[in-house]
Amino acid sequence: xxxDRRLFEHLDFDLESGQFMYLRGHNGSGxxxxxxxLAGLLRQEEGEILWDDTPIHRIRDSYHEELMYLGxxxxxxxxLNAIENLRIDSAVRGQHLDEAAAWQxxxxxxxxxxxxxxTKYLSQGQKRRVALARLWINRSALWILDEPFSALDxxxxxxxxxxxxxxxxxxxMAIVTTHQEVDLTSGxxxxxxxxxxxx
Amino acid sequence: MQNRLINWFKYxxxxxxxxxxxxxxxxxxxIAIALIGYGLYLSFFVAPTDYKQxxxxxxxxxxxxxxWMSMFIYLVMAGWSAIGLVFNTRLSFMMAQALAPTGxxxxxxxxxxxxxxGKPMWGTWWVWDARITSELILLxxxxxxxxxxxxxDDRRRADRAGSILLLVGVVNIPIIYFSVKWWNTLHQGxxxxxxxxTSMDETMLWTMLIMALGFWAYSIAVAMVRVRSIxxxxxxxxQWVRDMIGEQA
Amino acid sequence: xxxxxxxxxxxxxxxxxxxxxxIFTTLIFFVIVVSLFPLGIxxxxxxxxxxxxxxxxxxxxxxxMLALEQLFLADHRDGTLEQMLLAPQPLSLLxxxxxxxxxxxxxxxxxxxxxxxxLQYDLSLEALKVMxxxxxxxxxxxxxxGAIGAxxxxxxxxxxxxVALLVLPLYIPVLIFGAGAVEATTxxxxxxxxxxxxxAILLLALxxxxxxxxxxxxxxxx
Amino acid sequence: xxIWDKLDMGKYALYVWGSFGVTALCMIVEPILLRSxxxxxxxxxxxxxxxxx
Numbered sequence: 268x269x270x271d272r273r274l275f276e277h278l279d280f281d282l283e284s285g286q287f288m289y290l291r292g293h294n295g296s297g298x299x300x301x302x303x304x305l306a307g308l309l310r311q312e313e314g315e316i317l318w319d320d321t322p323i324h325r326i327r328d329s330y331h332e333e334l335m336y337l338g339x340x341x342x343x344x345x346x347l348n349a350i351e352n353l354r355i356d357s358a359v360r361g362q363h364l365d366e367a368a369a370w371q372x373x374x375x376x377x378x379x380x381x382x383x384x385x386t387k388y389l390s391q392g393q394k395r396r397v398a399l400a401r402l403w404i405n406r407s408a409l410w411i412l413d414e415p416f417s418a419l420d421x422x423x424x425x426x427x428x429x430x431x432x433x434x435x436x437x438x439x440m441a442i443v444t445t446h447q448e449v450d451l452t453s454g455x456x457x458x459x460x461x462x463x464x465x466x
Numbered sequence: 467m468q469n470r471l472i473n474w475f476k477y478x479x480x481x482x483x484x485x486x487x488x489x490x491x492x493x494x495x496x497i498a499i500a501l502i503g504y505g506l507y508l509s510f511f512v513a514p515t516d517y518k519q520x521x522x523x524x525x526x527x528x529x530x531x532x533x534w535m536s537m538f539i540y541l542v543m544a545g546w547s548a549i550g551l552v553f554n555t556r557l558s559f560m561m562a563q564a565l566a567p568t569g570x571x572x573x574x575x576x577x578x579x580x581x582x583x584g585k586p587m588w589g590t591w592w593v594w595d596a597r598i599t600s601e602l603i604l605l606x607x608x609x610x611x612x613x614x615x616x617x618x619d620d621r622r623r624a625d626r627a628g629s630i631l632l633l634v635g636v637v638n639i640p641i642i643y644f645s646v647k648w649w650n651t652l653h654q655g656x657x658x659x660x661x662x663x664t665s666m667d668e669t670m671l672w673t674m675l676i677m678a679l680g681f682w683a684y685s686i687a688v689a690m691v692r693v694r695s696i697x698x699x700x701x702x703x704x705q706w707v708r709d710m711i712g713e714q715a
Numbered sequence: 716x717x718x719x720x721x722x723x724x725x726x727x728x729x730x731x732x733x734x735x736x737x738i739f740t741t742l743i744f745f746v747i748v749v750s751l752f753p754l755g756i757x758x759x760x761x762x763x764x765x766x767x768x769x770x771x772x773x774x775x776x777x778x779x780m781l782a783l784e785q786l787f788l789a790d791h792r793d794g795t796l797e798q799m800l801l802a803p804q805p806l807s808l809l810x811x812x813x814x815x816x817x818x819x820x821x822x823x824x825x826x827x828x829x830x831x832x833x834l835q836y837d838l839s840l841e842a843l844k845v846m847x848x849x850x851x852x853x854x855x856x857x858x859x860x861g862a863i864g865a866x867x868x869x870x871x872x873x874x875x876x877x878v879a880l881l882v883l884p885l886y887i888p889v890l891i892f893g894a895g896a897v898e899a900t901t902x903x904x905x906x907x908x909x910x911x912x913x914x915a916i917l918l919l920a921l922x923x924x925x926x927x928x929x930x931x932x933x934x935x936x937x
Numbered sequence: 938x939x940i941w942d943k944l945d946m947g948k949y950a951l952y953v954w955g956s957f958g959v960t961a962l963c964m965i966v967e968p969i970l971l972r973s974x975x976x977x978x979x980x981x982x983x984x985x986x987x988x989x990x
Contacts, residue, residue, distance in 0.1 A: 328803050340794025346730045522949035522953060574963070575960050582955045586948075586952050606883070614867060620937070642885075692971055702978075
């Protein structure tokens with residue numbers, strides 16, 4: 268439910284280890300709302316979201332331990348540089364990321380040389396890459412990614428796909444919304460299309 | 467046990483509560499009118515003239531019950547909020563919202579009559595007495611709640627945010643009252659003793675009680691009517707509302 | 716846990732230091748409000764000495780309230796708040812970190828500035844000392860209580876005014892004991908009992924408000 | 938002694954009637970406002986019903 272509108276009902280799906288879920292639907296069909304609900308940011312009006320057979324709002328902290336959510340906002344502080352952003356982000360998640368590791372990470376995502384720049388001076392794609400760099404060091408079981416491929420160039424898209432594949436191969440799960448056709452054939456794929464009624 | 471619980475939740479759905487509220491409201495209107503009428507009779511014809519304060523003291527027959535109600539309603543609203551937050555029942559939030567304007571009204575009446583009492587007794591319209599000041603703050607708390615709920619468009623958020631505010635307010639009221647009282651005794655500017663009349667006449671006490679009960683019934687009646695409006699407003703898309711109202715209002 | 720707390724504080728303070736205007740607007744507001752009163756009331760030192768505690772405290776109250784709106788707004792806009800809500804850490808802990816940082820940025824400068832303003836009002840050295848203590852104990856409570864209001868009104872159109880309406884009634888005890896401490900000192904009664912009350916209120920607020928703020932944040936971020 | 942003598946509050950008339958009057962006004966106006974509000978909502982919903990038909 269968003270505002271007074273009922274966006275979806277009778278939605279029922281399971282996601283298992285190593286599985287990947289595509290979420291598709293046109294604008295306003297409730298993709299983001301569903302993702303936010305699954306992450307536990309929004310509370311559903313009816314029904315339940317279970318993690319290991321337990322409703323997620325009852326095991327919030329341990330569920331969030333297993334969860335990595337990236338919304339379409341990058342969650343970067345424009346006044347801080349990429350390294351500070353990444354280190355603080357890890358700290359908020361309760362993990363320690365030392366300076367050297369952060370540098371390494373920045374090299375991995377191809378942003379070496381921009382490390383002293385406050386992120387507000389980076390381009391959209393670069394910001395997105397910093398935000399997605401969290402996935403490199405993240406070992407959560409469930410990734411929920413809202414439009415992760417937007418604003419990325421072709422090479423970055425490939426790299427991100429590889430990362431997601433790796434995650435699935437490790438036995439992780441991922442729920443992703445996207446407009447683009449993405450090749451993630453490894454891992455089992457299930458696809459939910461929202462807003463099919465009016466399509 | 468299981469059955470009883472389910473039963474309760476059944477009544478907590480707007481569609482079932484709407485007609486219940488409709489039936490309860492007239493009953494409480496009658497009780498309210500009867501009690502307030504009797505209370506007025508008592509306060510003007512039975513209660514004797516006070517030897518110190520003359521006829522002016524009759525104001526307390528509305529002042530005190532109104533103050534009681536203003537505090538009581540706030541507590542009830544907080545109670546509904548707590549229930550709503552725990553059990554996630556929409557009706558509880560609606561009840562809290564239905565009571566708020568009436569609570570604010572009683573707080574206002576309490577202040578108004580207090581100052582109309584204060585003028586002849588102490589020679590001033592307003593005294594920074596601990597109770598009056600606390601009552602004023604209570605009025606602010608009511609207004610804050612109503613403003614917050616009114617400012618949020620998303621109903622769910624408005625419900626929950628208002629409830630949190632009410633609970634925070636309830637925890638704070640004793641602290642506020644205590645500090646204001648302390649502040650007042652330290653300053654002792656005007657030598658005012660609110661609870662000066664130590665030997666309260668029994669008829670006076672009864673009259674105040676009856677008036678308070680009348681106000682209580684009035685509050686319930688008003689809340690029932692208002693909660694019905696709130697339900698219609700919020701659920702105007704729901705089938706039960708559409709079916710019930712039909713095409714002619 | 717402690718590390719997380721420190722990182723949050725460090726983040727907010729660093730950001731504030733990189734854009735200093737936020738700190739200064741609050742401070743300048745405080746100075747201006749307090750300096751306006753003599754202009755409205757008249758320059759008699761006896762009167763000024765009498766009203767000084769109240770004026771400084773009301774000024775501090777308004778200034779710290781003014782800064783509240785920003786407390787969670789930036790985090791809400793850039794998505795960091797979402798990450799904080801989803802962090803596998805108690806949200807109240809993160810909230811405490813935010814509030815401490817907020818106090819360091821907006822509250823502490825007021826405490827440092829207050830004695831200078833007290834001089835404008837011809838307060839004695841003793842009274843100035845007590846004033847600093849009362850502000851030091853009182854302003855963190857203001858930030859803690861204010862955080863609830865900021866969280867409740869997060870992202871609302873009329874947020875700024877609404878915060879005032881919600882938060883000012885809750886500030887009353889702090890105002891009473893804060894101004895009372897200074898007043899009691901100037902009248903020779905000694906302000907230590909007021910100060911211990913302020914300390915007690917601060918402890919209560921520290922224990923209670925983070926939970927309310929967290930709950931409010933979860934509601935507002937939906 | 939008639940009712941009116943009994944209700945004459947002497948020098949307190951202004952205060953007593955000022956209090957009771959305002960209270961009565963509040964408690965009469967509030968239900969009236971509520972009633973008109975409810976009617977307005979019902980009318981609006983009825984209109985919606987007609988429109989959707």
